Amino acid sequence: xxxxxxxxxxxxxxxxxxxxxxxxxxxxxxxxxxxxxxxxxxxxxxxxxxxxxxxxxxxxxxxxxxxxxxxxxxxxxxxxxxxxxxxxxxxxxxxxxxxxxxxxxxxxxxxxxxxxxxxxxxxxxxxxxxxxxxxxxxxxxxxxxxxxxxxxxxxxxxxxxxxxxxxxxxxxxxxxxxxxxxxxxxxxxxxxxxxxxxxxxxxxxxxxxxxxxxxxxxxxxxxxxxxxxxxxxxxxxxxxxxxxxxxxxxxxxxxxxxxxxxxxxxxxxxxxxxxxxxxxxxxxxxxxxxxxxxxxxxxxxxxxxxxxxxxxxxxxxxxxxxxxxxxxxxxxxxxxxxxxxxxxxxxxxxxxxxxxxxxxxxxxxxxxxxxxxxxxxxxxxxxxxxxxxxxxxxxxxxxxxxxxxxxxxxxxx
Numbered sequence: 284x285x286x287x288x289x290x291x292x293x294x295x296x297x298x299x300x301x302x303x304x305x306x307x308x309x310x311x312x313x314x315x316x317x318x319x320x321x322x323x324x325x326x327x328x329x330x331x332x333x334x335x336x337x338x339x340x341x342x343x344x345x346x347x348x349x350x351x352x353x354x355x356x357x358x359x360x361x362x363x364x365x366x367x368x369x370x371x372x373x374x375x376x377x378x379x380x381x382x383x384x385x386x387x388x389x390x391x392x393x394x395x396x397x398x399x400x401x402x403x404x405x406x407x408x409x410x411x412x413x414x415x416x417x418x419x420x421x422x423x424x425x426x427x428x429x430x431x432x433x434x435x436x437x438x439x440x441x442x443x444x445x446x447x448x449x450x451x452x453x454x455x456x457x458x459x460x461x462x463x464x465x466x467x468x469x470x471x472x473x474x475x476x477x478x479x480x481x482x483x484x485x486x487x488x489x490x491x492x493x494x495x496x497x498x499x500x501x502x503x504x505x506x507x508x509x510x511x512x513x514x515x516x517x518x519x520x521x522x523x524x525x526x527x528x529x530x531x532x533x534x535x536x537x538x539x540x541x542x543x544x545x546x547x548x549x550x551x552x553x554x555x556x557x558x559x560x561x562x563x564x565x566x567x568x569x570x571x572x573x574x575x576x577x578x579x580x581x582x583x584x585x586x587x588x589x590x591x592x593x594x595x596x597x598x599x600x601x602x603x604x605x606x607x608x609x610x611x612x613x614x615x616x617x618x619x620x621x622x623x624x625x626x627x628x629x630x631x632x633x634x635x636x637x638x639x640x641x642x643x644x645x646x647x648x649x650x651x652x653x654x655x656x657x658x659x660x661x662x663x664x665x666x667x668x669x670x671x672x673x674x675x676x677x678x679x680x681x682x683x684x685x686x687x688x689x690x691x692x693x694x695x696x
Contacts, residue, residue: 295427298476299418303434305472310435312465314443316376318547319458321530322451327390335527335654341397342646344405352405353636354494360481361410362473368407369470375399377463383456413632414480416623424620425565432612433561437554448547482629498633507691510682511618515642517676518584521669523646524653525588532662538595552601556608564616573617574685581676583610589670592663625691
């Protein structure tokens with residue numbers, strides 16, 4: 284009788300499923316503490332700017348540190364990097380739990396903790412995306428990434444948020460302690476990976492800054508990848524602006540009137556769509572073509588961000604988040620698999636980092652803008668503006684076409 288792994292994803296290999304398990308644990312930790320952070324923040328302040336600042340600081344490393352993370356991913360053993368970072372994040376989350384229990388945590392401590400965890404995230408995620416081609420064959424990358432996104436999103440958005448909301452309702456320190464334990468479990472799974480995951484050494488010695496410049500030149504010289512990165516940057520700016528203040532809109536006394544547990548449950552609706560998308564993306568890719576599938580994802584994202592600006596009904600907002608989750612995971616599987624196929628392994632870490640500098644570096648700016656606009660014009664204005672801004676990305680599909688994608692893959696061959 285075939286194993287569960289065989290039924291879910293085919294013969295992707297033992298190392299892949301160890302990575303899958305490590306990702307499950309780490310993303311459960313992420314899902315718990317990124318819900319616990321805003322819930323803790325709103326106990327310390329009711330200012331939209333200060334609450335949004337937590338997300339801004341947590342995402343700042345994607346702007347100021349990610350290029351160094353990419354250079355390190357192309358120099359160091361990627362498994363060891365991920366293991367060390369998981370243990371560091373366990374220590375930080377556990378330390379915060381102790382501080383909360385002792386009653387010594389304030390906003391500055393929360394900001395510092397968010398920044399340190401964000402630095403760890405840049406190192407871990409850059410190495411994780413770069414390690415995948417070492418684990419599975421190229422013709423299985425879409426399937427492997429789809430299954431990995433399934434567990435990441437299930438834990439990060441389906442299991443983690445309601446668990447985090449529940450634990451925060453019992454004791455906020457308990458939420459961060461649970462995250463710490465999950466990071467430790469992820470590190471143990473990574474240690475069990477067999478083999479070496481150090482990238483192929485370059486033909487000549489180079490400095491870290493030279494490595495960074497090479498990765499940037501590759502991205503900015505590749506029209507398709509450059510366009511996709513800029514599109515994600517705009518999309519993430521909009522979504523960061525919206526979700527940086529969404530907790531104030533959703534949790535009582537905000538218009539939606541939810542309690543902490545209800546807020547966590549609402550955020551899981553993103554994962555419902557995401558989980559479905561991770562299993563249908565291969566079929567949708569074949570039927571629609573990759574460019575059309577990406578266009579549908581942009582439409583779903585724009586409509587979802589605008590919805591809270593039009594209604595405070597949690598059922599309608601939740602349905603919009605389901606559609607958004609579906610689009611986001613299909614976008615990610617298609618674009619991440621494309622990068623893994625067309626970028627040489629020795630450059631993959633730096634390319635992923637350069638891509639994410641554009642794609643994720645906009646997040647701290649978006650979080651700040653969300654707080655400022657919410658303070659000046661009200662929270663619904665934030666959501667409407669974010670939806671309209673995302674819709675402007677439809678013009679980029681003059682460049683992002685199936686012909687351009689096929690040409691990029693052919694050029695590598």
